[in-house]
Amino acid sequence: MTAAQTTTLGPESDLPDVFELAQQLRVDSVRASTAAGSGHPTSSLSAADLMAVLMTRHLHYDWDAPDNPAGDHLVFSKGHASPLLYAMFKAAGAVTDDELMTTYRRFGHRLQGHPTPVLPWVDLATGSLGQGIAYGVGIALAGRDLEKEPYRVWVLCGDSEMAEGSVWEALDKAGQHRLANFTVLIDVNRLGQSGPTELEWDTAAYARRVEAFGCRALVIDGHDVAEIDQALTTAADGLAPTVIVARTVKGRGVAEVADKEGWHGKALPKDLAERAVAELGGIRHLRVRGPQPPDAVPAPVPSSGPVELPRFDVGDAVA
Template sequence: MSEDRTTTAARWETEDMDSIRALATQLRVDSIRCSTNAGSGHPTSSLSAADLMAVLLTRHLRYDWERPALPNNDHLIFSKGHASPLLYSMYRAVGVVEEEELLNTYRQFGARLQGHPTPVLPWVDVATGSLGQGLPVAVGVSLGGRYLDKLPFHTWVLCGDSELAEGSIWEALDKAAYYKLGNLTAVVDVNRLGQDGPTELQWDMDAYARRVEAFGARPLIIDGHDLSQIDDALSRARSDDDQPTVILAKTIKGKGVPEIEDQNGWHGKALPADMAEKAIAALGGPSSVRVTTRSPESGTPAITPETHGSVALPDWKIGDKVATRAAFGAAVSALAVRPEVVVLDGEVGNSTHAGDFKEVAPERYFEMFIAEQQLVAATIGLSVRGYVAFASSFAAFLVSRPFDFIRMAGVSEVNIRLVGTHAGVEIGQDGPSQMALEDIAAMRAVHSSTVLYPADAPSTAQLVSTMADTPGISYLRATRGAYPVIYGPDEQFPLGGSKVHGAGPDDQVALIGAGVTLHECLAAAEELARSGIKARVIDLYSIKPVDVDTLRRTCLETDGRIVVAEDHYPQGGIGSAVLEALASANTPKLHMALLAVRELPGSGEPKDLLNAAGISARHIAAAARDLVMD
């Protein structure tokens, strides 16, 4: 039941409001001090939200600061990560960041108090700063709390009004409402001014409320500088079990410094030293208010990873034709015996075979529908809660639409697993809009990423199992069509490895492929053998990290003659990985032919599209002959 206003007012009569006002003032003073000392930062965005955070920190946040990994702790995510002066000032107020560190290291080289928060600080769940991401990630955190952990913690997100222009915010509210995440509250600092002038809706609070309500969440409009209203709204937010709440707090940017209150042109600018000194004096000067937050509610996570049955991966007979996307579904379903494994889908689970997991563990399968940004964000949030989360969709959309979320996951250094299916021209008749031809390049560029491209079912199953225990962001590319099984059940596929087929001392050329082109390379090697040319084939299933030693040895043993064939654009793909590896190995001689998709493809049969792109067996064999005869 929600507290009525009479009860709330009575509580305020017994609570020392002056102490909360003093904390809010200190948060403002410290935000000014640290940003002015650094010579940069976002003090005005911090000043507007100081009252909101002072009430939250004092009366509603339940957190053990000495044990940030405690499962019962509330979560506080600054979606408006540029307000880091405020967040770090809060950390000083609870005693986990000392005044000296705040004032002397903020935004400095080598310091942990970076310009935008990152998990180098143990109280920060994810890196923020790319607007529109904190709330979507919080959906994943809250999903874990409600449906998996079954713990009473609450997730609080501080959002800026500017980021409500991002579509990802509304994807998040939609899915939060769909999953009845009453354990999630967004506090929107509606301070009217963005980086370059007024925001789209400025202080039209009713318009914001209508949008929030339309997406299924509950809007609460308040004066963001009225402590009683803030407290009442936070209390009401926590009391609703089945509906997410959005507190729309009307605030003044730069609040507390009259010269810059509600003035455009101050976003992202530290106050000059003389102005800062005057403002701090007017606010009463530096102080040392200390806050003891409430203790987390008791409870034990419903799911723990300590004990589970052994994983029995599926096996296939050599020669069976199996699509690697089907092998992914079978493998991830086998991993369901591990209670911490979770799968998220983008409404294509019947095609990616992620839906196979739903048949064996429906309580750990989350449908994000056609909302790929939210798909990846929820995966990140579940990772924050310690779950081994896999997300899958068509590769063309899994990598491209939410790429900024993937990039920021690298900044956060979280552990997520992405499986993109239906990649390359091999998908056939659906045409170029559905063909991921940039995904390998994009994923190779991400910090902490692993990029895998298996060619058959057993290698896919082994790699999916490996991904479950691989730190960072792992991406597996899967094909649409069914291809022959070429490896036995005992073959191992370590990260950074490769498989060499048909190698001999007299090899004249090496053919390198992965996924669909591995099969084309094997067929090309047979064709070359019939004409007296000896070729070895390398299955480069691990594109990042790549098998530098095998590539260098191959280059030396074939007199530098290498053909790379890939179902991808030539920029940044397998060929680039090979060239980078050989350059780092100081290989003395190299004559490489790169066969890749160089023109915009169309619709057609897969075999026709592979041939038209110049990456089929006959093109690979022709390129090899040219190298040998040169």
């Protein structure tokens, strides 16, 4: 496949083509952040393979109908990787290349530094790390128990936020409620904002912790598209809440910044960005139409009856 081709990828696409999409997501993450002069390109590069496989083969979502209640939900808990999310939106045809390149992180425009619900494809704002998994648990509970919809919830989180207690409280609830419609992908790229993370690449330690909280752990190479595809297939088997522990490299694909400290939250200078785009194979024009959600079926409304309020007599001892 050449850089000049315009091709639409779908659920039956070959994995080498899906890898080409991952490279496109990397290129567009670099281009957008360099054009803006700010952003988190290296945090986006590490998770590009995960998101390319997900959106092409596993995310049941109609980009033209984001309000379809049967569609899957994708939560970017690591919201600072917004260049990657917006590159996905471009690949889906939801935003244009011009919007990505001229409005990202510009005042008054919708492609903000962290995604917000001003975008119809974003459920909620994820500016503070450590909250996305809890949001995902709530959405998954609502879908299964209240809305009775078939959607899955996919959450992308970073390894730094796995040090937050809220993450583990949420996973405890996912395990307790057996939320088999809930999957977390941990982007274990080893480097945080200022230095290595607590566990670095000790994926076995992450897996033990996940399993201790009642969820299923799948440890994979986060840059092997075949492993990613198999893990996502297993996660959707309806058996258990699943956490995919993906070992990745921050800045993957760009040798000058890959696995190097000091690049968190920094756009690549123009000359380095040009070299990075060339190293990644140049600008591509791939489009994605992934698996579509079924037509939504409204949940039955429970019949209402008279409400009897509690009554207390004066002098009753009540907790």
